[in-house]
Amino acid sequence: MKEILNWRNKKVRASESTSYVTVNTDRQSAAPSFGADRSEILCVAKGESESVLEVRPPALTSISEPLSFFDGTTRLYICYICPYAQRAWIARNCKGLQDKIKLVPIDLKNRPSWYKEKVYRPNKVPSLEHNGKVLGESLDLIRYIDANFEGPALFPRDPTKREYGGLVISHVNTFTGGIYSSLKGDTVQQTSDAFDYVENALGKFDDGPFFLGQFSLVDIAYVSSLERFQIIFSEIFKHDITEGRPNLAKWIEEANKIDGYKQTKVDRDEYLEAFKKKILVK
DSSP: OHHHHOOOOOOOOOOTTOOEEEOOOOOOOSSOOOOBOGGGOOEEOOOSSSOEEEOOOOOBOTTSOOOOTTSSOOEEEEOTTOHHHHHHHHHHHHTTOTTTSEEEEBOTTSOOHHIIIIIOTTOOSOEEEETTEEEEOHHHHHHHHHHHSOSSOSSOSOHHHHHHHHHHHHTHHHHHHHHHHTTTSSHHHHTHHHHHHHHHHTTSOSSSSBTBBBOOHHHHHHHHHHHHHHHHHHHTSOOOTTTTOHHHHHHHHHHTTOHHHHTTOOBHHHHHHHHIIIIITO
């Protein structure tokens, strides 16, 4: 897993559709926290020597021209603010597939009509256009990307870890649903058990700080939601979800060192604005 966990200066060769900016990646955050400032919304691309950032392409809207669908290009359709799309995006990056899977961001508030008509009938993200078909559902996609593309394996061979990993992934919708359903009551108290589940689940293996010891699909399944929950609880409820949870604090700290995840971080201000409009006003 060294290709995923190492936070080094790297360099990649730009393709026709990719823009890169060289930066210093040695800077570490003072405290473990999720979410990126607007100035940090660039992507660290995989490579060999110095740090290079892949500039995020603009989101496609209702006035965007249709793409050349099913032309042999593998495309991952996402929305930058969507936690489910972020899962597939992280898997793509951690496999080192930036040049193999083209990122196609969609503006979900003003999405192009052709996306539903010609790409993905459910009209949601993420979806993956690959080998003449389109697949959806984030948990299915991260498994598909891991199994069908080259790059570091994101799920261990050890049968004990595989079984445990499957159980923890199967709980993620219960976890996220429970948090969201508790946001208008005594939120901190009502969500304590859910965050304690994560804390305890992270203590299963001692060969690393992640759910299965080393970074895996299980972490990818949880990290985008936990990123947003930490922002919400810190900014809205003035509560630190890592308080009394050392495993979670360490997990966040180490996740923030992973290139494939760092490049997908949500814009903190943009997410808070969207959250307040969608959740708090209801």
